[in-house]
Every structure is written in C-alpha cells, then in structure tokens.
Amino acid sequence: MVNFCDELIKVSTKPNNINFLFQTLAVSIIRKNSLWEVKTNDQRLLKSKNVILSSSLIAHPRCIDIMKINSIPLYDAFKNVKDDIVDSILRKTIKQEYLKRKNYIFHVSNLKIVNNFDQKYLHIQFSECLHDDFSFERIIFQMQRDGSMIIILHCSYISTFVDIQLEQIFQILRRIFFKEKKYLNLFDHAILLDTMDWRASQPINNLLSKELQWSSISNIGCSGDWFDFGDFSRVESAMNSSIRLAKILI
Ligand SMILES: Cc1cc2nc3c(=O)[nH]c(=O)nc-3n(C[C@H](O)[C@H](O)[C@H](O)COP(=O)(O)OP(=O)(O)OC[C@H]3O[C@@H](n4cnc5c(N)ncnc54)[C@H](O)[C@@H]3O)c2cc1C
Structure with missing residues (x-):
C-alpha cells in the first residue's frame, strides 16, 4: 500500500503540498466561520476549506466503542446545521452492518x-x-x-x-x-x-448512493467502500468513489 500511495502521489499535480499524519486519528470535526476544524487524538487542530471522509468511521456508531467517545463526531458536527445530504449520509450509515x-x-x-x-x-x-x-x-x-x-x-x-x-x-x-x-x-x-x-x-448492506458523495452546502465529501458502485468489488468501489469525488472537485 505504501508503494501504491507513493506512486499515486508522484503523479499528483502538487506532490509537495501533500502532508501525512501517520498514526493520527481524527476524533472530532466542527465547522467554524466556513472552515472545517479537525481535532486529532494528539490534540492537533487542522483547518481546511474542504473535508473528505475516506472511511465511514466517524459517521458510524462503531466509532463510539473504537474511539471511546460518547457520540458520533459527524452527527455532533451537524447538530445545528441543516444539510440534507449529510442528514441522508448519517441516516443510512448508522444502519450499515459490516x-x-x-x-x-x-x-x-x-x-x-x-x-x-x-x-x-x-x-x-x-x-x-x-x-x-x-x-x-x-x-x-x-x-x-x-x-x-x-x-x-x-x-x-x-x-x-x-x-x-x-x-x-x-x-x-x-x-x-x-x-x-x-x-x-x-x-x-x-x-x-x-x-x-x-x-x-467490509460493509454488507445499506450502501450509500453516490449522489451523497459531496455536499456543496458544507464542503464535505465522502469516499470509500461504503458507497454503492454496482457490481464492483469493495476495493474497486472504494477506488471508483475516490475517482468520482476527485472529478467533482476539479
Ligand atoms: C482481511 C481483509 C480482506 C479483504 N479482502 C477483500 C477482497 O478480496 N476484495 C475486496 O474487494 N475487498 C476486500 N476487503 C475489503 C477492502 O479492504 C475494503 O473494502 C477497502 O480497503 C476499503 O477501502 P476504503 O478506502 O474505503 O477504506 P480503508 O481502506 O479502510 O481506508 C480508510 C482510511 O481512512 C482512515 N481513517 C478512517 N477513520 C479515520 C479517522 N478517524 N482518522 C484518521 N484516519 C481515518 C483509515 O486509517 C484508512 O487509511 C478486505 C478487507 C480485509 C480487512
């Protein structure tokens, strides 16, 4: 995977602009003054115009157990925000079984x-x-x-x-x-x-429609194997969802 990611980064337009945080978990996200603020488990705060969830973890109840927190971070981030896309993402993802x-x-x-x-x-x-x-x-x-x-x-x-x-x-x-x-x-x-x-x-049911991949209201996107890409395997679906999302954002 490391070699695979290295090659992908080499073909990107600005490889030097890509930063990695290894062994770092995003534990909460909030939207403040039209910017996303992502808090990590080592107390770092990252600010960004857009945010992409590459896994369903912080939108799914399993994160409560895994991260030893009391509520779902994506749910908390949208408690007082009206965003139909994110509402649908949360409603469906919560029902997903693995x-x-x-x-x-x-x-x-x-x-x-x-x-x-x-x-x-x-x-x-x-x-x-x-x-x-x-x-x-x-x-x-x-x-x-x-x-x-x-x-x-x-x-x-x-x-x-x-x-x-x-x-x-x-x-x-x-x-x-x-x-x-x-x-x-x-x-x-x-x-x-x-x-x-x-x-x-691997998700086994309640896969999300690709129409839910990007919300221009909140500048939040999602990719991964939890999206429905027809008959493709989960790995292929994850890749296709990333490619589709990248095309939306270009
Ligand atoms: C043992 C095994 C065998 C498998 N075999 C097959 C197979 O043969 N064929 C097939 O199609 N599929 C298979 N799968 C499933 C396949 O691996 C997944 O479907 C695929 O990896 C999903 O890719 P993804 O990019 O959606 O998610 P992931 O590969 O899970 O990537 C999500 C990324 O987000 C990161 N992340 C998540 N939450 C946070 C957070 N809070 N903070 C920071 N980073 C975070 C993760 O660390 C990871 O880098 C297998 C899975 C396993 C475990």
Missing part, C-alpha cells in the same frame, strides 16, 4: 519444508460450505525474502467473532488438505505469529 474478519498469521521457518512447497505465492479461496461450517474464507501462502513462509488464514463473520482454538484450526486444515503432503508438512511446522481482528472489514 463483515468482520479475523486473520491468523503463521510462520514456517523450516526452509527445507518451504522449498518443497514449490510455490512462492498461493491464494486459495475456500468453498461456501467450508465457510459456513468453520468461517474459513481463504488462505494465503507467501514465501518471504529469507526463504521462510507466512501463511495467513482469513476467517469472516457476519455477527460476532467466533474464537477458534489453535488446535482446532490445524485439525480442520489437516482435514481439508488431507491428500496433500506438502500442505500438511507446512502446517506441522507453522507457529502462530499473531492474530488480527478487523471489526468492520
């Missing part, structure tokens, strides 16, 4: 076993019935520069996370790949490095 994902990240350091696997990158999508039975979505095998291997098992859930014991994960994987020695060998040598919980990895 697919949750849990990633199990394994490492195989035995170079001989990895070498025998003979594939540098392999992405396997599990069938619907395996997903229904075990929540397994896909598994990715990726050889590292040092010849070791990272295996990532993606599990996805509609409602709550289901914690699967490590032993059970390996049992299921061995059953799925029971005919394939090269996979079984990898599983025998895999150790868990970490797990990642994605509380809201």
Whole structure:
C-alpha cells in the first residue's frame, strides 16, 4: 500500500503540498466561520476549506466503542446545521452492518519444508460450505525474502467473532488438505505469529448512493467502500468513489 500511495502521489499535480499524519486519528470535526476544524487524538487542530471522509468511521456508531467517545463526531458536527445530504449520509450509515474478519498469521521457518512447497505465492479461496461450517474464507501462502513462509488464514463473520482454538484450526486444515503432503508438512511446522481482528472489514448492506458523495452546502465529501458502485468489488468501489469525488472537485 505504501508503494501504491507513493506512486499515486508522484503523479499528483502538487506532490509537495501533500502532508501525512501517520498514526493520527481524527476524533472530532466542527465547522467554524466556513472552515472545517479537525481535532486529532494528539490534540492537533487542522483547518481546511474542504473535508473528505475516506472511511465511514466517524459517521458510524462503531466509532463510539473504537474511539471511546460518547457520540458520533459527524452527527455532533451537524447538530445545528441543516444539510440534507449529510442528514441522508448519517441516516443510512448508522444502519450499515459490516463483515468482520479475523486473520491468523503463521510462520514456517523450516526452509527445507518451504522449498518443497514449490510455490512462492498461493491464494486459495475456500468453498461456501467450508465457510459456513468453520468461517474459513481463504488462505494465503507467501514465501518471504529469507526463504521462510507466512501463511495467513482469513476467517469472516457476519455477527460476532467466533474464537477458534489453535488446535482446532490445524485439525480442520489437516482435514481439508488431507491428500496433500506438502500442505500438511507446512502446517506441522507453522507457529502462530499473531492474530488480527478487523471489526468492520467490509460493509454488507445499506450502501450509500453516490449522489451523497459531496455536499456543496458544507464542503464535505465522502469516499470509500461504503458507497454503492454496482457490481464492483469493495476495493474497486472504494477506488471508483475516490475517482468520482476527485472529478467533482476539479
Ligand atoms: C482481511 C481483509 C480482506 C479483504 N479482502 C477483500 C477482497 O478480496 N476484495 C475486496 O474487494 N475487498 C476486500 N476487503 C475489503 C477492502 O479492504 C475494503 O473494502 C477497502 O480497503 C476499503 O477501502 P476504503 O478506502 O474505503 O477504506 P480503508 O481502506 O479502510 O481506508 C480508510 C482510511 O481512512 C482512515 N481513517 C478512517 N477513520 C479515520 C479517522 N478517524 N482518522 C484518521 N484516519 C481515518 C483509515 O486509517 C484508512 O487509511 C478486505 C478487507 C480485509 C480487512
């Protein structure tokens, strides 16, 4: 993603005007004297003529839990302002539900076993019935520069996370790949490095109409996978929404 963003920035018209704030969370926004003021979690105050929300986070109730705040920042910003577009954004986004994902990240350091696997990158999508039975979505095998291997098992859930014991994960994987020695060998040598919980990895309903992407009353825009771009995947929808918004603003 870093390389991808670097390339995008290089082709922009004024790359030097782009500032990054890493590990910084916007926790509140207010509109004052026709300017947006964005407060960050490290108490910085950013002022801007326009503001773009690249994610639904500060418009969705999940932010209350994530940011440990009492109300939805976008709702607060528009408490005393009449803006039909933002009203619709809030009404619909609040109802949006998300697919949750849990990633199990394994490492195989035995170079001989990895070498025998003979594939540098392999992405396997599990069938619907395996997903229904075990929540397994896909598994990715990726050889590292040092010849070791990272295996990532993606599990996805509609409602709550289901914690699967490590032993059970390996049992299921061995059953799925029971005919394939090269996979079984990898599983025998895999150790868990970490797990990642994605509380809201993908919106699954109440996608927003693209007509809601920009409000010229308040100079606020939105882009991301929470917009409806037809049959495209979520990643493609997110990109299309950004391109569309950029064209509106040029
Ligand atoms: C494990 C996993 C696998 C996936 N696989 C697929 C797939 O195969 N195909 C597919 O189509 N989709 C997939 N998705 C979904 C896909 O990743 C998302 O739909 C896509 O990344 C959404 O892009 P986005 O730009 O809308 O949002 P994001 O990529 O979430 O970007 C939003 C940005 O806004 C920033 N941000 C949000 N709130 C704040 C705040 N308050 N302050 C500061 N910054 C903030 C975030 O840090 C982030 O940089 C997957 C998701 C996960 C987690």
